[in-house]
Amino acid sequence: MKIGANYIGDSRCEFTVWAPSHDEVAVQIVSPENRVIPMQKDEQGYFNVLAEGIEPGTLYFYKIAGETDRPDPASRHQPKDVHGPSEVVAHSTFNWSDTDWSGIPLEEMIIYELHVGTFTPEGTFEAIIPRLRELREFGVNAIEIMPVAQFPGDRNWGYDGAYTYAVQTSYGGPEGLKRFVDAAHREGLSVILDVVYNHFGPEGNYTSNFGPYFTEMYKTLWGMAINFDDKYCDGVRNYFIENALYWFQNYHIDALRLDAIHAIYDFGAKHVLREMAEKVDALCECTGKKFYLIAESDLDDVRVIREKDLGGYGMDAQWSDDFHHCLHTILTGERMGYYQDYGTVEQLAKAYKKSFVYDWQYSRNRKKHYGSDASEYPGSQFVVCTQNHDQVGNRMLGDRLTHLVSFEALKLAAGALMLTPNIPLIFMGEEYGEDSPFLYFISHTDPDLVEAVRQGRKREFSYFHAEEDKFIDPFSLDTFNQSKLKWEKRQEGKHKTLLELYQHLIHLRRSMPALKTLDKQNLEASAVEEDKLLFLRRGSMGTQIFCVMNFNDKDVTFKTSPGGIWQKILDSADSRWMGSGSTMPEKLLHEQEATIHPQSFALYELETLAQ
């Protein structure tokens, strides 16, 4: 069921809203004139009217039971913020120039995650456009934007969105997003939109005035769970499923990143994500274009990506945090909170081989067994990173890896990421070692809520044993401004070198058959734990790579037996990459002794197969 205000043309607009327990809902036009348009209710609890004399830009509320005016839960635009009226948007008038666009296939994606508000000084969609060519030339081919659903004020990561269909006004609203997507497509870049289907933001969400969007059966981190399987859930499921289709159809979004699906509680026989995937499949079938669903999940559960016919959710891919946690703990030595479950090079080797490190082991942090075996699923179904908005921004000081480890280690991290058989995600600024933090910021208009958020963050940081006096106020404008990228840095010194290393690695990944193919069958990874060495071998027959990564803080001399003769193609300790100079042999032979510099990696290509 299509919901919201659907502008049809010729001053006609169809309004549809789900309000099953109400007897009377009307459209209350508030601009350009004041008038009330009665609606008719159907059996499923949807109120509907095809209204005449409505132009795009019309502002309206829904009038519930003749008295309460509330914005449209499926509002397309909230020009006066979350408490204001909703706006009628005409989608058909945008002049798309991407008619030939078919999107980047999932298995080729190199994702660049960015936050619209802090990626540029302006903090708008429009301001991103001039940087798209540079991003494409750098090598990424999919831009993932953090959520744009309308949130209160103009500073927010986006996870406090109260209007799942509305595009944040301060970013440029619906028109801005379309112009951005169109420009990205012209540059050959896919656009992935981060969407939040597990909770609503705490301010400006009036869905409960309309229907049972929440259930008391389950609790989440954010309070009552959204009602995906309790009585009347069909209307709620429709709200989110239609939303997924809405972005694909009206904004030409190529893929959705579904936030924290482990908090989408649905015990019914058809999980809402499976139903969503079915509907998206139908859209793909009908349009001939593939749209992707990529789930963020912390369950390490293959059910998320298992085929729908086998009771899976049928997501195209899912995030896998294990790779990040392994690498982060090895590089930083951190072991607080959820990092206590990681820290060995062997685990990192397992992350390469199986994507999930936890496949039903006991987790000290979770205090239970968890995870499942993902070996049989190709790497193209897992998104991995060395940094992302959460891993950086949920630290009290918003530290990027730049703030925590040496330049050598940053290069090693880049290598480790780009050599995975999974889909790599780069967090904006990571590629040139940005040294601005990425902090947590909000601009709620309710002072009590602001204070509650402050206290919540403090509690969260007690987890990391952080010092109270270093606490950074998420409401402060300065916190937001500090988090903006210093884009010009990418041309300077080590920043430039790191950028070039990333670029070179991406080039290798996209051109070498052993790296391009994201299977795990032709992959071997092993660790020498006491030396903190990791050996990675990928590819088959004549086209193979072999990589030695040294996570030790000192030189390590080792002997390895990859068989055959190998030609060095990259060493992060090379002076080319501002290292102290490579000690690794140009040609690596079977059982040859070699010495590798601390926090460096050396990449070899097979020259001659073993006899």
Place this chain on the structure above:
Amino acid sequence: MKIGANYIGDSRCEFTVWAPSHDEVAVQIVSPENRVIPMQKDEQGYFNVLAEGIEPGTLYFYKIAGETDRPDPASRHQPKDVHGPSEVVAHSTFNWSDTDWSGIPLEEMIIYELHVGTFTPEGTFEAIIPRLRELREFGVNAIEIMPVAQFPGDRNWGYDGAYTYAVQTSYGGPEGLKRFVDAAHREGLSVILDVVYNHFGPEGNYTSNFGPYFTEMYKTLWGMAINFDDKYCDGVRNYFIENALYWFQNYHIDALRLDAIHAIYDFGAKHVLREMAEKVDALCECTGKKFYLIAESDLDDVRVIREKDLGGYGMDAQWSDDFHHCLHTILTGERMGYYQDYGTVEQLAKAYKKSFVYDWQYSRNRKKHYGSDASEYPGSQFVVCTQNHDQVGNRMLGDRLTHLVSFEALKLAAGALMLTPNIPLIFMGEEYGEDSPFLYFISHTDPDLVEAVRQGRKREFSYFHAEEDKFIDPFSLDTFNQSKLKWEKRQEGKHKTLLELYQHLIHLRRSMPALKTLDKQNLEASAVEEDKLLFLRRGSMGTQIFCVMNFNDKDVTFKTSPGGIWQKILDSADSRWMGSGSTMPEKLLHEQEATIHPQSFALYELETLAQ
């Protein structure tokens, strides 16, 4: 991890209890002498001691933190009821005579559900034994006993069990159950035990004194959900998984019926039932005997029986209430509560063909879509019935079908049940049209709780718009006594005839190839809704049956085209079955017109295939 008091022999007993947040737990022996035996805690939170000088029959509590004495959550016996001490039981001393017993294969099962307390005047395991031969000769081959886990007092359906491992004292305790199972096996009858893993009874459950057995994340009908996926869940999962193994190993139980698994909330990557099925598989492997897990679920979700490798729970079978609801509504005309979703003969035809009638249709009662397509699963994975303890006992007056419909309709129901391609379950007394009610009864010792249960039942019956003054007090001894079978009736008049009809149907089901094979591929079922006729055809090639069921309250004349020539083998309207005489032809030809009596069925066997 094996828990509870495991008597090893030679006056030695190993005590193990999970109490992860405690520093000190000891065994407090209270009889024959008073002494305290300290225990050692391991990393997983289990306290353990191998104690000397302990004889079977020893009574004990666990002393928590040096002060609180509590019964063992895994107590094997509570001779002084739920608040009293636990008893050490020696399992190895029982003299089993069933060494050659291999159990009835699932696909051959004809289940007889009984409640130990009301099946006989004595209400004990021992008193059932003399009736086993009669049951076997009648034709059933699996006795399903309602839960025997220790509950407060001596009157309860069993779903208020507080000690999952202890056998109800008033039924005869551990020894009584063993003697019963052994006797059943000697008679060639499998024993299915109903176990409750979704909640604990409200009185006498002290598990929370020991560990986090409950989670605040989810709610169930019975309050807080059992902790199957939250922090520290491993100890809780172990408690229930070991319980399943315990019954198989120590009591030679052949199958478990897992109560209401839709209230077992587990969002983790390995559902606790899947883990349980893995462990049971290992036991089967190791013993060479097949033990079955049969789940009661109201989700109509094939995930319950899907293979474990495909993310299913791997249950061997599951209950399917749809068949009951279809038949009950057609026969009684009732449409209250959950019966509002049923009522057509077409739905019953679908139940024959697909087991689940709801395979993602909208349910008016649930107010949402629900269910999944089970067509591809064989009938041997579904247990169906026309009556059971819930469907009878959860009516205010405990009415059996006997109280609601005519004798003709009882015979029709028997036919409808025995001709399904699923596993039939008969509720004690159903086979001879018992006219005692089966009421809800309790004997809690806490007066507030008794009152709360009374009020709860009243609320439940408001659902059926029942009259308040007819309310029956579940605490009254008379309520319990009224529910006892009048076994001698089976030899009288219509009771005897119904019994013989059931017996004959079971004989046909067990001997005719078309009925024995529980596949749904060779099954056609269709309805003529306006006439309330159902046509059922089963079998392949030369061995086929064809059945006409008339759910109408008047004669129906019809023409049907089964092809070929069919020989009548049974007509419930026959005088043999105290009917008014069959009007159906002895030989049914293609497109022949025939008339069938109200509420009757006629069964034909293929004589000559169509040309």
